[in-house]
Amino acid sequence: MPDSPGCTHCRDGEALDFAISMAFQPIVDLNSHQVFAHEALVRGPAGESAGSLLARLTDSNRYAFDQSCRIKALEWAARLPVPARLSINFMPNAVYRAETCIRATLEAAQRYAFPLQRIIFEVTEQEQVLDIDHLSGILRAYRKQGFMTAIDDFGAGYAGLNLLADFQPDLIKLDMALIRGIDRDSVRQILVDATLSMCRKLNIRVIAEGVETREELDTLRAMGVELFQGYLLAKPGFQCLPALQWPN
Template sequence: MTSNPGCSACREGKGLDFPISMAFQPIVDLRQGLVFAHEALVRGSAGESAGSLLARVDADNRYAFDQSCRIQAVEWAARLQLPARLSINFMPNAVYRAETCIRATLEAARRCRFPLERIIFEVTEQEQVLDIPHLTEILRAYRAQGFMTAIDDFGAGYAGLNLLADFQPDLIKLDMDLIRGIDGDRVRQVLVESVLDMCRRLGIEVIAEGIETRGELECLRQMGVGLFQGYLLAKPGFESLPEVHYPA
């Protein structure tokens, strides 16, 4: 039986051939007036954009990139003494066996003394997931380790309701295109209200991401959303924890 290239890279200790670092953006709980989590966002070593790095990711280095991002996120979180949860994005198509591919994250967390129960793993809907049962297996394995789980960009991509039917994460993040200008768009309001009702019945917490205006924030607060992320509250801080601007 031929081994997956990612498993081989893990055994042989192959790393990423270009440097990366991290920026952090808060997810704010406005019901309690505190930071719920910080999302780790990949950047170049000099602050280059995530897009410029993702353009260099292909089938040959996807596994190494995914692993490097996880380790950098944990190391920087520990270095910055992150006071809240740490949300880490992962690439489901880079995970071959969940129990094996999580080892580097576990080792980094133990080495840095970062509590495992404060880690959230986010899967983005914008990466085409070719094998939904495999993704479900990954998320269940992560939950069994004590991690929280989240679906990012909900409403934008490939998994959506099919994934929710088989696995209910702790959190979903509404895609920013779905909530852009929602305070003046009745259709978007109806769609988001339906998602919120579904999530309440399933016991899933909702995060509104990409909040840029006070109108968007107030509209979503009135609908019952409590967790927010976006430039209105704080822009990502490169290798730092940015100050949160709480609305009056």
């Protein structure tokens, strides 16, 4: 069977044709009062938004972009250095063969002396995935390598319960649309409570992302959420680890 375009790019070492850098935002465990992980967020070399970079993606550079983001995240995580875990986003539609597409990540982790068990691979549910079996296979291959796995934007997109039926990640991140104003919205409270109950039974930890108000945080904590990410605690720091605003 001939190589896919992505495998050809990997073999030939094709580079991304524009520069990128990274920002970092903490995910905190409020029960232990510790940083659980930092999520690496792609930015331009002068701090340009992720959206401005994603707008430049095409079928021909998507694979190189995904690979470059992984390597740049590890480079900056080692340089800062990032404590605890590092959460790296990946694009499932840019992964052709999980076992070969992960090679550059493994090499970068070794080069920067970043332990594999401290890496979380995070897939967004908002990217349309046409083949759930393919995505499940990617996540299984990453877990086999010792990486933790997470589903981002849970409740917002394409995979949802179909993916959870086939693969149970270590973490899910509740989409911020479910979080916004949850202290005043009984429907959102019911949906999140049901998700938390399901995840407890599946042994999946839940992260509430996009938390912006103390009322949202207090409501979610009362519901049993332990892991939080959002502007209330810290905005992303460009090429740095931002200072945390711990709630009283």
